[in-house]
Amino acid sequence: xxxxxxxxxxxxxxxxxxxxxxxxxxxxxxxxxxxxxxxxxxxxxxxxxxxxxxxxxxxxxxxxxxxxxxxxxxxxxxxxxxxxxxxxxxxxxxxxxxxxxxxxxxxxxxxxxxxxxxxxxxxxxxxxxxxxxxxxxxxxxxxxxxxxxxxxxxxxxxxxxxxxxxxxxxxxxxxxxxxxxxxxxxxxxxxxxxxxxxxxxxxxxxxxxxxxxxxxxxxxxxxxxxxxxxxxxxxxxxxxxxxxxxxxxxxxxxxxxxxxxxxxxxxxxxxxxxxxxxxxxxxxxxxxxxxxxxxxxxxxxxxxxxxxxxxxxxxxxxxxxxxxxxxxxxxxxxxxxxxxxxxxxxxxxxxxxxxxxxxxxxxxxxxxxxxxxxxxxxxxxxxxxxxxxxxxxxxxxxxxxxxxxxxxxxxxxxxxxxxxxxxxxxxxxxxxxxxxxxxxxxxxxxxxxxxxxxxxxxxxxxxxxxxxxxxxxxxxxxxxxxxxxxxxxxxxxxxxxxxxxxxxxxxxxxxxxxxxxxxxxxxxxxxxxxxxxxxxxxxxxxxxxxxxxxxxxxxxxxxxxxxxxxxxxxxxxxxxxxxxxxxxxxxxxxxxxxxxxxxxxxxxxxxxxxxxxxxxxxxxxxxxxxxxxxxxxxxxxxxxxxxxxxxxxxxxxxxxxxxxxxxxxxxxxxxxxxxxxxxxxxxxxxxxxxxxxxxxxxxxxxxxxxxxxxxxxxxxxxxxxxxxxxxxxxxxxxxxxxxxxxxxxxxxxxxxxxxxxxxxxxxxxxxxxxxxxxxxxxxxxxxxxxxxxxxxxxxxxxxxxx
Amino acid sequence: xxxxxxxxxxxxxxxxxxxxxxxxxxxxxxxxxxxxxxxxxxxxxxxxxxxxxxxxxxxxxxxxxxxxxxxxxxxxxxxxxxxxxxxxxxxxxxxxxxxxxxxxxxxxxxxxxxxxxxxxxxxxxxxxxxxxxxxxxxxxxxxxxxxxxxxxxxxxxxxxxxxxxxxxxxxxxx
Ligand code: FES
Ligand code: FES
Numbered sequence: 001x002x003x004x005x006x007x008x009x010x011x012x013x014x015x016x017x018x019x020x021x022x023x024x025x026x027x028x029x030x031x032x033x034x035x036x037x038x039x040x041x042x043x044x045x046x047x048x049x050x051x052x053x054x055x056x057x058x059x060x061x062x063x064x065x066x067x068x069x070x071x072x073x074x075x076x077x078x079x080x081x082x083x084x085x086x087x088x089x090x091x092x093x094x095x096x097x098x099x100x101x102x103x104x105x106x107x108x109x110x111x112x113x114x115x116x117x118x119x120x121x122x123x124x125x126x127x128x129x130x131x132x133x134x135x136x137x138x139x140x141x142x143x144x145x146x147x148x149x150x151x152x153x154x155x156x157x158x159x160x161x162x163x164x165x166x167x168x169x170x171x172x173x174x175x176x177x178x179x180x181x182x183x184x185x186x187x188x189x190x191x192x193x194x195x196x197x198x199x200x201x202x203x204x205x206x207x208x209x210x211x212x213x214x215x216x217x218x219x220x221x222x223x224x225x226x227x228x229x230x231x232x233x234x235x236x237x238x239x240x241x242x243x244x245x246x247x248x249x250x251x252x253x254x255x256x257x258x259x260x261x262x263x264x265x266x267x268x269x270x271x272x273x274x275x276x277x278x279x280x281x282x283x284x285x286x287x288x289x290x291x292x293x294x295x296x297x298x299x300x301x302x303x304x305x306x307x308x309x310x311x312x313x314x315x316x317x318x319x320x321x322x323x324x325x326x327x328x329x330x331x332x333x334x335x336x337x338x339x340x341x342x343x344x345x346x347x348x349x350x351x352x353x354x355x356x357x358x359x360x361x362x363x364x365x366x367x368x369x370x371x372x373x374x375x376x377x378x379x380x381x382x383x384x385x386x387x388x389x390x391x392x393x394x395x396x397x398x399x400x401x402x403x404x405x406x407x408x409x410x411x412x413x414x415x416x417x418x419x420x421x422x423x424x425x426x427x428x429x430x431x432x433x434x435x436x437x438x439x440x441x442x443x444x445x446x447x448x449x450x451x452x453x454x455x456x457x458x459x460x461x462x463x464x465x466x467x468x469x470x471x472x473x474x475x476x477x478x479x480x481x482x483x484x485x486x487x488x489x490x491x492x493x494x495x496x497x498x499x500x501x502x503x504x505x506x507x508x509x510x511x512x513x514x515x516x517x518x519x520x521x522x523x524x525x526x527x528x529x530x531x532x533x534x535x536x537x538x539x540x541x542x543x544x545x546x547x548x549x550x551x552x553x554x555x556x557x558x559x560x561x562x563x564x565x566x567x568x569x570x571x572x573x574x575x576x577x578x579x580x581x582x583x584x585x586x587x588x589x590x591x592x593x594x595x596x597x598x599x600x601x602x603x604x605x606x607x608x609x610x611x612x613x614x615x616x617x618x619x620x621x622x623x624x625x626x627x628x629x630x631x632x633x634x635x636x637x638x639x640x641x642x643x644x645x646x647x648x649x650x651x652x653x654x655x656x657x658x659x660x661x662x663x664x665x666x667x668x669x670x671x672x673x674x675x676x677x678x679x680x681x682x683x684x685x686x687x688x689x690x691x692x693x694x695x696x697x698x699x700x701x702x703x704x705x706x707x708x709x710x711x712x713x714x715x716x717x718x719x720x721x722x723x724x725x726x727x728x729x730x731x732x733x734x735x736x737x738x739x740x741x742x743x744x745x746x747x748x749x750x751x752x753x754x755x756x757x758x759x760x761x762x763x764x765x766x767x768x769x770x771x772x773x774x775x776x777x778x779x780x781x782x783x784x785x786x787x788x789x790x791x792x793x794x795x796x797x798x799x800x801x802x
Numbered sequence: 803x804x805x806x807x808x809x810x811x812x813x814x815x816x817x818x819x820x821x822x823x824x825x826x827x828x829x830x831x832x833x834x835x836x837x838x839x840x841x842x843x844x845x846x847x848x849x850x851x852x853x854x855x856x857x858x859x860x861x862x863x864x865x866x867x868x869x870x871x872x873x874x875x876x877x878x879x880x881x882x883x884x885x886x887x888x889x890x891x892x893x894x895x896x897x898x899x900x901x902x903x904x905x906x907x908x909x910x911x912x913x914x915x916x917x918x919x920x921x922x923x924x925x926x927x928x929x930x931x932x933x934x935x936x937x938x939x940x941x942x943x944x945x946x947x948x949x950x951x952x953x954x955x956x957x958x959x960x961x962x963x964x965x966x967x968x969x970x971x972x973x974x975x976x
Pocket of ligand 1: 840841842843844845846847848849850851852861862863864
């Protein structure tokens, strides 16, 4: 291969110096462009390494024994003959790891392996390491367990009864309470009852969200290994290496400084890999016990049981508005079906109310949310944590208010636009591009010529939403920075960015590379990124609640600017000009007053060398911590849901409903999202399309169902990708991504999140479009043909109306 | 129990001992170290394990390795011509069609077969050719764009990046 060709393939080299002339002195060279991702070609050539692609010499394979009962006491567990089986190296049970864990420090209610009780079908209680997977699978079958069957509760309402409280799924924290309640939150802002009474229109309804799972295409996998120095390393398909490292050390009673977590490439996560799982503890302990590397890969079926997906929710909403469409009072009650363990449930319970207070101005608001344990796979955070369900109920309610007032639903939303400032629950909003989002979807969808005007069976619907760009408070209380980045410069011009963010497909590595290239003036091909290895990179809290671009991005800017300042100073000295006239861009350091003057510019590597000679080795650590003062209310729970910056989204969905079959075909979803600033529009669009897709899927086809009735009660109805239907390329509507940029002062270059917000409006926008198409309200998800058909028949029988 | 299997993989004739119950996917990943082909379900539902057998996309997780023995297997690792990525691989990178990338190897194989048979497929044809490959990240939008870009590049004899440059030129004039 010719060297030029090789260079082009490597995408290195400085820009043509002539190009610099065309450069306005503050225009971005890298950011804002559709750059390739640093790992893009590895992914396209099969060279990217995911956890299950790793094999270590002498590696053993592990399998978990899972409970066949939804609720039972473990009377005895006998694995004596199992340990004697040929090829079996070790068997561990709950007693080997008695320290409870849980991602939220206040609700540690899980054990790596069930200790004395199993709480759902699929709860793991033993783990075997053997010479290969087949041997391990056979070995777990040979373990003898005697169970004492307990009453089980599959419905949250059932778990709330006195009868259930007598044999609760978890012991109550305080005597006299029902142990089946994980969390209850009641908050009220403003005089809801008075303003409800004073409202001209009141819309009331019951809504139901059905529960869905993440279904990443990569199953969870972990490998444990203890090296010659006794250091434990766990490779895992996690999205929270830092929390995993802490929990491993706590549960295994190890020094956290001697536990290393490495996150290889992750094949999708969506919140489903954002807390420690049984498999990670098990491979770690089995590696410690056997002295051999141990791998555990979930089967696809196991993913449906390990779950942590979106909570089923029963919701009741009452919304009052004045004649001109202004929202006066919102009153909400939700019952969250949490499954067998707490997971993130404490946060979910707050989020189910706290995240609903923008982009609209609410004069008064009350919510009352209760999360209940049931004997089903635990629920947790899924993309749009806690707020997708209430957003559905609320945005459908708004559509009903608009219908009552005979007002265009987009107009109704405009009238209630909050702008910037304080939400009713006192969150500080500093940027808000929601109106532009509404304008964009209205225009692109040709809303005005469609809404209420399409022939029967065809319709359009609108919905809006708001989401957080990370949370102001970390999961465990501490004052340290939430994110940090280390930047190192080598004499060739090569820049290394070491950061803790978890690349899970969303593009955090690409984002950090682009920021470094922009700030340091090197071509993108000069930047190497190393991420998510707790031994080698500074701490980051992980890829959850859409925090990476804002937090790690800010830390990256902070690190790079320290280095860039030194380089500029040295170049300025050499050129005898003030430092603020030196710009680093496109592979050069040059005088902004004379970019084309060959005597007043240096190749960037030469500039780095100059600075290194003057200042010593070039590198810096940058960090970011969230604002805490005056950005949220001081009431109990006021910090939960508070974010440095909020993103906004509007969708219009167009549907065609077959009134004979009840089949809903979603034709197009227009997604407008205010991401603050698109650091890479290609990646932002990808997040918007992927989010809208996932919301569409939850609206139309997906449902996590546990069987009812003996003898299969509590068993997953369809634990495969064939039966738990996720959309194929033939099922999807067209997704049209429209980027809106309302820069936020807290974000790097104004950037906010884009990975979760754009999911929310899909569900209500589709529901509202069905109403526009055929005049029925779909208040229960999902909108499968049988449900829509039944709603249509009921509608015919009872006449029209809400 | 192992048996000796002879296979042609990415142009190389290989001979290796394989447990008799192994699938083609297990052989590729665990015996030959070709981990590019992914296992998402191990039962024929997701398409992450798709490889080409005699030019046809097959699910390697369902295929006993013996069945592949007579034919020629191409995996994602074999799609590039030496160090040069194929037009599809290049197009996937340029359009951001791989987010987590776990579905990508299988989708590239399915798309390779499609473009070999039809150099100018429309969107419906692309969607139908990829309908056995689940992607959980993208909503398929950028995957469709990537396949269209690769097809256009191949037809016009240009590199995919140059097609984008040419398109931008047209945009600028408009
Ligand atoms: S792994 Fe073969 S189809 Fe899923
Ligand atoms: S890119 Fe993640 S599954 Fe397709």
